[in-house]
Amino acid sequence: MTQGSIAVDRFLPENASSCTAYFLSHCHADHMRGLNEVSFSAHIASKADHFIYCSEVSAQILKNLMRDNESVLAKIQTLTLGPNLVQVPILDSDYQLDLVVTLIPAGHCLGSCM
Structure with missing residues (x-):
């Protein structure tokens, strides 16, 4: 069984096909x-169970x-603190x-989390 990977702040084409969850720490x-x-948009649109998670x-x-x-x-799926x-x-x-993903405020900018 092949497992998916998690991408954090990385939405480039070279990792899109191997990732199944994407996290954005801040904007x-x-x-x-x-x-x-376009390639990332097409990839994520084709996967019903792949999402972008952020605060x-x-x-x-x-x-x-x-x-x-x-x-x-x-x-886009929102996560709470x-x-x-x-x-x-x-x-x-x-x-x-x-x-279980625990968001902790990073204090870097609005919405930034660790």
Whole structure:
């Protein structure tokens, strides 16, 4: 069984096919590279169980920045501060991993989390 990988602040084409969950720590351009690329948008749109996870504030910023990219907008899942259950699909399988992801404010900018 092949497991999927988790990408943090990495939405580039070379990792899209091996990742099944994407996390955005905050909305600075260097952390969002690849989010608006056609290949990433097409990839994530084709996967019903793949999502982009971020804080509520980052989700609002992202929705404003990506308002013309329906593929990405449809895949944004907000996480609250503290523990969150995230179900990460396993590649080429009907199974998933249940992970507890705990968001801690980073204090770097609005919506930034560790």
